[in-house]
Amino acid sequence: MFPSRYWREIPQRYRLEAAKCTGCGKVSFPPRSKCPKCGGVEFDEARLPEKGVVKTFTIIRVAPSQFVEQAPYAVGIVELEGGVKITAQIVDCPLEDIKIGQKVRIEFRRLQEDGCSGVICYGYKCVPAL
Amino acid sequence: MAGIVGYGAYVPRHRIKVEEIAKVWGTDAESYKRGLMLKEKSVPAPDQDTITMSVEAARNAVKRAGIDPVLIEAVYVGSESHPYAVKPSGTVVSEAVGTTRNIHCADFEFACKAGSEAMFICIGLVEGGAVRYGLAIGADTSQGAPGDALEYSAAAGAAAFIFGKEDGVARVLHTHTFMTDTPDFWRREYEYYPRHGGRFTGEQAYFRHITTAASQMMEKAKMKPQDFTYAVFHQPNGKFPMKVGEMLGFKREQMEAGWLSPTLGNTYSGSSPMGLTAILDVAKPGEKILMTSFGSGAGSDGFIFEVTKQIDKVRDVAPKTREQLDNKTYIEYGVYAKFRGKIRKAV
């Protein structure tokens, strides 16, 4: 990943910063320039909660080049408290134990690294809730 | 004086048992278990490092502090396993925690006492009025060379403390430090694994520095071992911290709450700071705690804390250290070797 693209996404990847429409209250993640519900263009900054539930997931066995070392791994759609859905890797859990409806929470992890000499990208993943 | 306004720890989920390592190298597991009092150690997942664990420990500390993280004006990450050789760990931690950008930030290194260095400096900055809140972190994902004695103990974990001018959950009563130039353990630039001076690492290094720092501090404070409910020392294995405590006149009961190494291993810069978090998880108002770290090279930092009433309000706000220690998944040596980058997939 180019350092510039990684850098632009830091607020979302590190702090789950979302945009809350001042008109209708819809929370968009990642933030958008126009509200998908009412078309409003003014937003307040909102921080997404760290707890959620697995809505669906898949196991990636043939991974894109930068994730080959991690395969096989799980990617899920997780509905966070409040209803916003995010896509995230589900880790710290044997693949056969991951279930729809499972309670998870956000943890800060390494997402990928650009070889041995490139930048290390950090961000959120989901882990089983304690 | 300053106080700890929030504290937090992070323990990775994976563990490897001493037997599992001994099986691979054909050594006697019982001698490590009895001789060094080690049963198992924590292992970071491939997507965990000093930065990720620091962020999790710091988030727990922010929760317990109950403050807006934007009020944190200093962040120091102490580690001997910073992911980058050049580029601070603290910048990532600061952004992830959501501190102010007008923050003083530095990464510290001093073998296993880099975390207590961070604590020492935050206390000074807060007391001097330079910053409102300072975040001090000790974290490591240290490695022992395959088959080396260190492989049985080198573990991963993090502890974070937010210091402020108020008493918080524990007032800082005294600090002290003792250091000499002692080549007991080192790692040269571009080398992957550290080297150590074998038996030299004990008496002249670990025991001398901790006993000197702790006894000088108690003398300065006009206190004796029996004045403390708890004591915690650096934990390179299970045996050394108990032995050094006994040498100083402490009893086993005073050291048990913070004695994590038998099932955690040596978390290097995180070691005695994580022990302190486990003590705060169970301590009562008015109780006094003595902490003394040790870092090879070599030196020790000492702290005396007095727990306040605030502790009862905040300890349940974030996961306790021993709860995290009990939440574990065992792995075999092959998986461990993959997790730690000792073997890599051909791509």
Ligand SMILES: [Zn+2]
């Ligand atoms: Zn809207």
